[in-house]
Amino acid sequence: xxxPHRTSLIILSRNEINGLRSLIKHIPVRAMDExxxxxxxxxxxxxxxxxxxxxxxxxxxxxxxxxxxxxGAAKASGDILIFFSPDGNxxxxxxxxxxxxxxxxxxxxxxxxxxxxxxxxxxxxxxxWRKWANLAFTMLANLCFRTSGxxxxxxxxxxxxxxxxxxQTLNLDAEGFAIEFQMTIRALKHRMIIKEIPTIEGxxxxxxxxxxxxxxxxxxxxxxxxxxxxx
Ligand SMILES: Nc1nc2c(ncn2[C@@H]2O[C@H](COP(=O)(O)OP(=O)(O)O)[C@@H](O)[C@H]2O)c(=O)[nH]1
Ligand SMILES: [Mg+2]
Numbered sequence: 001x002x003x004p005h006r007t008s009l010i011i012l013s014r015n016e017i018n019g020l021r022s023l024i025k026h027i028p029v030r031a032m033d034e035x036x037x038x039x040x041x042x043x044x045x046x047x048x049x050x051x052x053x054x055x056x057x058x059x060x061x062x063x064x065x066x067x068x069x070x071x072g073a074a075k076a077s078g079d080i081l082i083f084f085s086p087d088g089n090x091x092x093x094x095x096x097x098x099x100x101x102x103x104x105x106x107x108x109x110x111x112x113x114x115x116x117x118x119x120x121x122x123x124x125x126x127x128x129w130r131k132w133a134n135l136a137f138t139m140l141a142n143l144c145f146r147t148s149g150x151x152x153x154x155x156x157x158x159x160x161x162x163x164x165x166x167x168q169t170l171n172l173d174a175e176g177f178a179i180e181f182q183m184t185i186r187a188l189k190h191r192m193i194i195k196e197i198p199t200i201e202g203x204x205x206x207x208x209x210x211x212x213x214x215x216x217x218x219x220x221x222x223x224x225x226x227x228x229x230x231x
Pocket of ligand 2 (some may be wrong): 085087089
């Protein structure tokens with residue numbers, strides 16, 4: 001089968017004007033074969049700014065990052081999908097590195113916030129609640145579903161690339177913020193090749209996170225149990 005080579009960079013946005021304003025010039029839009037955005041009801045000028053930079057915007061009807069991932073994958077004409085969220089957490093410089101991992105044979109390439117050379121947004125804080133929860137879910141996912149390949153250090157970060165073929169195979173139906181976790185779990189079950197690169201996570205630029213820790217955590221437990229039952 002031909003190696004994947006055509007890149008589709010998919011920007012996910014929901015009122016991300018501040019992040020976009022400072023990041024847009026660093027996003028390698030022209031180096032991609034295709035770049036478009038999937039937006040949910042932004043009212044802060046996000047859509048207009050994207051269009052000013054020649055980036056086509058698809059509008060979501062249903063909210064949720066999971067839905068945005070599915071729309072992005074369905075609209076993409078490339079066979080390498082890169083998901084980028086312009087909230088300041090994700091360093092655009094990682095985009096070519098993620099693509100290289102896929103071109104070198106990975107089905108999924110994850111920008112990990114938890115490798116020795118990584119930084120996580122909470123690393124400067126004493127109580128790293130989100131980091132600890134992420135590490136706990138990641139440990140459970142490895143324990144329950146990893147049968148080969150290296151330990152995955154960050155099963156949750158949404159900053160990742162995946163081949164279109166792998167995305168379609170995984171048939172992801174999660175809602176809300178759970179699609180990345182479900183994607184990693186199902187990829188482990190399918191023994192797909194998952195590669196990680198260390199990322200330096202930046203701090204959020206403007207706005208506020210829409211992912212509420214406790215409901216998101218409970219939904220992760222639900223999806224984990226569901227994948228265990230449907231082994
Ligand atoms: N397209 C789309 N993007 C979303 C949606 N919800 C969040 N995002 C984007 O996903 C990224 C991460 O969301 P955020 O709420 O900051 O969650 P956190 O990074 O986990 O704290 C941001 O760039 C948001 O703009 C959504 O429903 N649709
Ligand atoms: Mg974020």
